[in-house]
Amino acid sequence: MPRYNGFLVYKLVWENLKHRPVRTLLSSLAIGLGVTMMLTLVGVGEGMLRDQEARTRGVGADIIIRPSGSSAIGITPPNINEKLVAWAMEQPHVAQATGVVIYPLGGVSTVHGVDFEALTKMSDGFTFLEGRPFQVGAQEAVIDEYYAKEKKLHTGSIVKMLNRDWRVAGVFRGGKLTRMMLPKTLLQDVTANTGKVSVIYVKLDSPARTAEVIAHLKQTLTDYPIYSMDELASQFSVNSIPELKTFIGVVMTLSVLFGFLVVFLAMYTAILERTREIGILKALGAGQGYVLGILLRETVLLAVIGSLMGIGMSYATRWLIATFIPASMTQAIVYHWWPIASAITLGGALLGVMYPAIKAARQDALESLSYD
Amino acid sequence: MTEPIIGIRDLRKTFRSGEVDVHALRGVDLAVERGEFLAVVGPSGSGKSTLFHILGGLTPPTSGTVLIDGQDLMKMSDSDRTRLRKTSVGFVFQKYNLLPTLTVGDNIEIARDIAHRKGPFDQQFREVLDVLGIANKLDRKPRQLSGGEQQRVAIARSIVNHPAILLADEPTGNLDTENSTAVLDLLRDLNRRLGQTILMITHNPEAAAFADRIVHMRDGQLHAS
Numbered sequence: 227m228p229r230y231n232g233f234l235v236y237k238l239v240w241e242n243l244k245h246r247p248v249r250t251l252l253s254s255l256a257i258g259l260g261v262t263m264m265l266t267l268v269g270v271g272e273g274m275l276r277d278q279e280a281r282t283r284g285v286g287a288d289i290i291i292r293p294s295g296s297s298a299i300g301i302t303p304p305n306i307n308e309k310l311v312a313w314a315m316e317q318p319h320v321a322q323a324t325g326v327v328i329y330p331l332g333g334v335s336t337v338h339g340v341d342f343e344a345l346t347k348m349s350d351g352f353t354f355l356e357g358r359p360f361q362v363g364a365q366e367a368v369i370d371e372y373y374a375k376e377k378k379l380h381t382g383s384i385v386k387m388l389n390r391d392w393r394v395a396g397v398f399r400g401g402k403l404t405r406m407m408l409p410k411t412l413l414q415d416v417t418a419n420t421g422k423v424s425v426i427y428v429k430l431d432s433p434a435r436t437a438e439v440i441a442h443l444k445q446t447l448t449d450y451p452i453y454s455m456d457e458l459a460s461q462f463s464v465n466s467i468p469e470l471k472t473f474i475g476v477v478m479t480l481s482v483l484f485g486f487l488v489v490f491l492a493m494y495t496a497i498l499e500r501t502r503e504i505g506i507l508k509a510l511g512a513g514q515g516y517v518l519g520i521l522l523r524e525t526v527l528l529a530v531i532g533s534l535m536g537i538g539m540s541y542a543t544r545w546l547i548a549t550f551i552p553a554s555m556t557q558a559i560v561y562h563w564w565p566i567a568s569a570i571t572l573g574g575a576l577l578g579v580m581y582p583a584i585k586a587a588r589q590d591a592l593e594s595l596s597y598d
Numbered sequence: 599m600t601e602p603i604i605g606i607r608d609l610r611k612t613f614r615s616g617e618v619d620v621h622a623l624r625g626v627d628l629a630v631e632r633g634e635f636l637a638v639v640g641p642s643g644s645g646k647s648t649l650f651h652i653l654g655g656l657t658p659p660t661s662g663t664v665l666i667d668g669q670d671l672m673k674m675s676d677s678d679r680t681r682l683r684k685t686s687v688g689f690v691f692q693k694y695n696l697l698p699t700l701t702v703g704d705n706i707e708i709a710r711d712i713a714h715r716k717g718p719f720d721q722q723f724r725e726v727l728d729v730l731g732i733a734n735k736l737d738r739k740p741r742q743l744s745g746g747e748q749q750r751v752a753i754a755r756s757i758v759n760h761p762a763i764l765l766a767d768e769p770t771g772n773l774d775t776e777n778s779t780a781v782l783d784l785l786r787d788l789n790r791r792l793g794q795t796i797l798m799i800t801h802n803p804e805a806a807a808f809a810d811r812i813v814h815m816r817d818g819q820l821h822a823s
Contacts, residue, residue, distance in 0.1 A: 234704060234711045241699035506695045509656065510755075511684025512712045513677065591683075592656040595695065 235516075239524045242500070243531075249492060254532040256488040257571055260481030261536025264567040265560060266543045267477050271470045273558035279462040283455060284402035286349040287427035288436050290458055294449035301330050304414070304422040310447070311426055319439050321431045322348050325423030326403070327413050329388075335554075337387060338404040339413030342368075348429050349402050357381035357396025360409055367392040368407050370400035373553040388416050405553050478570055485532075485574025489525055493582040497521070504586050505594025514587035521583040522576070529575040533568035601668065603762055603795050604630035604653065609662035611648050611818075622648040624818035626662070630763075635789040635796045637806035640815030646799045649815070650767050653797065654687050655679035667762035684713050688756030688764045692771035694748040696740040696755075703736030706755045713759045722792070723758060729791070730754050730784060746777030753784060757794060764788075766798040770805050782808040 243250045282290075291314070296302045304327045314323040327339035342359050346352055352359070352368075360366035367385055369377075374397045379385065383394045385406075392408065414420045430439055436454045443452050453461075464470050497504070504517055544557040611623040622645045630636050640646045651657045652664060655671065658679070664671040667686050674682065689695075696705045710716075719727070727733040730750040740748050749769060756764050766785065770778035786808050788794050798809060806812045814821045 234707050237704060238697070238700060238708065245699045502695070503697055506697060507708075507712070508680070509654070509683060509689050509691075509695070510709045510712050511680055511682075513680050516712060592651055595656075595691070 235520055236523060239520060239527055242496075242524060243527060246496070249496070250528065250531070253488055253492040253528055254535050257485050257529055257532025257575060258534075258536035258539055260484040260571050260574065261533050261567045262539040262543060263477050263484075264474070264481055264570065265537065265540035265563055266557060267474055268464065268563050268567075269540060269544065269557040269560045270547070270555050271464050271467070271474070272560055273556035275462040275464070275467075276558055277556040279459050280401055281403055282458060282462075284349060285345070285427050286429060288430045288433050288455060289428040289440060289443070290453050290455065291426040291428065291443065291447065292451045292453070293424065294451070296451060301336055302328055302424040304328065304417070304419040304424045306423050306426060306450075308421050308423050311423065314426055314428055314443070317439065317442060319430050319432065319435045320428055322429040323426055324348055325410070325426050327410055327417075327419060327422070328424035329413060329417050329419075331387065336404065337367075337413065338407045339410035340403070340407045341410050342407065345403065345407075348427060352402060353399040354396045355399060357394065360395040360407070362409055363412065364395075364409070365390060365392055365412065366395040366409070368396045368398055369394055370398055370402075370405045370553070372400050373405040376551055376553040388413075390416065481567070481570055482574035482577070485529070485571045486578040489528065489575040489578030490582065492528070493521060493525060493579045496524075497582045497586040500586075501589065501594050501597040504589055505591050505597065508589070508591035509595060517587040517589075518583050521579055521586060525575050525579040525583075526572065529568070529572040532575075533564075533571055536567065536571070537564055600632060602629040602665075603632040603634075603667055604628065604797065605663070605665040607663040609649075609652065609664055610660045611645075611652060611657075612660045622818055623652075623659075626818070626820050628813065628820055630795060630797060633789070633793040633795055635786060635798070635808070635810045637798045637800055637809035637812045638815055638820070639800055639803060639806045639812055641801055644815040645818040646801075646815045647767065648818075650765055650797075650799045653763070654689055654765050655682040685759065686762045688759065688761035690749070690752050690756050690764065690766040690769045692768040694740070694745070694752045694772070696748055696751060698740055701737050701739055702732060702743070702751050705740065705751060706736075706758050709755045709758050715759060719758075723754075726757065726788065726792070727754060729787060744777070745773050746780055749773060749777070749781050750784060753781070753788070757788065757792070763795045763797060766796060768800055768802075769798065770800070770802065778805065 291306070291310070293302055293305050306325065308325050311323050311325040314320055322344065324341050324344035328336050329339065330336050355371055360368050369379060374380065379394050381394055381396055385392045385394060414422065430436060440452050440454060464474070507517060540559065544559060547555045547557045606626055606628040609623050609626040610621070613620040613622055626649060638646050638649065652659050652671065653666065655674070659672060662672070666682065669682060669686065697708065700708065724733070730753060732747060732750050732754060735743065735747065740751070743751065769785070770781055773781060782805055785796055785798065789796050800806050
């Protein structure tokens with residue numbers, strides 16, 4: 227008896243997809259790869275920024291002073307005179323200040339030189355999972371748990387860096403400042419930056435006075451970008467990194483192209499295979515719009531399945547990153563990008579189905595019925 | 599005297615095959631009364647399939663007059679002929695032409711869906727399903743049915759929208775003798791029970807014998823028997 231009035235076309239579409247499960251699976255998977263590419267890229271961008279933000283906040287400072295001419299979140303060469311740290315300490319409402327040396331190791335990797343005692347005090351202490359802090363003057367390093375996991379390092383391991391061997395003194399719980407720290411003075415000497423730091427972290431006796439203190443500091447340090455931690459946190463966004471935005475744009479374009487090609491090929495072959503069925507529908511009185519509607523619905527369904535698979539696969543890439551390169555990358559699950567990535571993929575898929583669908587809709591009923 | 603449901607005068611159809619004109623129909627005249635069961639018999643290449651395709655609105659005539667239930671095919675556009683197939687003509691093909699991914703019930707339903715008919719099957723059609731012996735097979739896929747059963751599904755689908763005419767093209771061409779007889783009996787039964795006009799194309803004189811009237815086709819022209 228009639229059961230699906232209004233839903234029969236959807237049932238036909240679903241049955242068609244079920245009829246060729248391998249093709250449906252492969253097409254959806256290929257469509258989903260575009261979604262995964264977008265979600266992984268944006269997720270890594272956001273994840274790394276959030277991770278960096280969390281580690282910066284983990285320092286426990288209220289204000290950060292950066293070198294003149296530097297951007298808010300870029301890697302900063304050590305060119306602030308270290309005497310400014312002592313000067314900052316003497317300013318009203320400043321409870322503590324510490325200078326940190328940031329030295330690039332290549333790519334986005336950096337090593338930080340810190341006054342561990344001062345940093346510990348400012349950040350309410352480090353938790354060591356194994357070992358201990360480095361000793362001042364010793365050629366030792368402390369690393370966080372993620373770096374240790376990725377590089378398979380433990381207390382006593384040797385890390386080669388800056389043409390020297392550094393002994394791992396301890397592994398601390400992540401979430402504070404950086405993944406690897408060296409004694410500040412040693413790093414300054416090794417990198418010929420004696421007496422210079424990259425940033426100065428300032429902790430106040432009352433965070434409520436942050437704006438007031440920043441205004442005071444700016445009176446003297448007129449050329450230095452000085453941020454509250456909230457201001458700095460607002461800079462940790464994809465929008466503040468033009469290169470990342472461009473790269474995301476490239477991946478989005480590739481995803482559209484990918485979806486277009488996959489759906490074009492899948493639907494083109496599907497329509498060839500179903501020529502006779504299209505002829506049957508036309509013999510029954512189906513017009514071009516009816517046939518077009520079936521194929522568009524099929525494409526939308528493929529894109530929806532593909533998007534769900536793509537979202538699922540983005541969890542897989544997050545697991546892979548967290549398992550194998552937890553220190554180098556962090557991937558966030560970017561829920562707000564799910565509809566964006568799905569819509570972009572759907573757009574590509576709809577572009578891909580247009581030619582085969584119009585061709586099918588225009589097929590001559592008699593020729594289609596004669597097709598074997 | 600009522601108007602014939604199919605009225606054909608001097609119907610001609612010429613195909614272009616390569617650089618040669620093929621005259622498939624060479625002046626066909628035919629009148630089919632409402633409720634008549636007519637068999638068109640002829641050998642391969644006689645033009646009977648071309649006549650079937652023109653009456654079904656699957657291809658346009660070259661010249662002549664073709665009236666189906668008062669509608670002039672010569673004046674019809676592609677979309678008019680699509681509407682004709684949707685509302686006025688039901689097809690039964692030699693190869694059944696069921697959609698393999700749909701169940702029997704859905705194969706019948708889709709003809710209604712295309713014709714924008716909603717709601718449950720009417721009582722008369724339920725009885726037809728019983729007569730055809732497929733009322734309890736609506737949830738099966740075509741591949742689970744025998745050839746004879748598939749052709750009975752195709753017959754049910756062809757009349758679900760109450761078309762003015764049912765066109766059957768070699769409906770027993772793929773069936774054994776027992777199933778052929780059953781299908782032809784059913785067509786005759788539907789013709790008598792519902793008053794359904796049926797035009798059946800066949801090359802088999804035994805199949806044609808089930809019809810009320812037989813016309814012969816040879817070299818693109820009809821000859822009364």
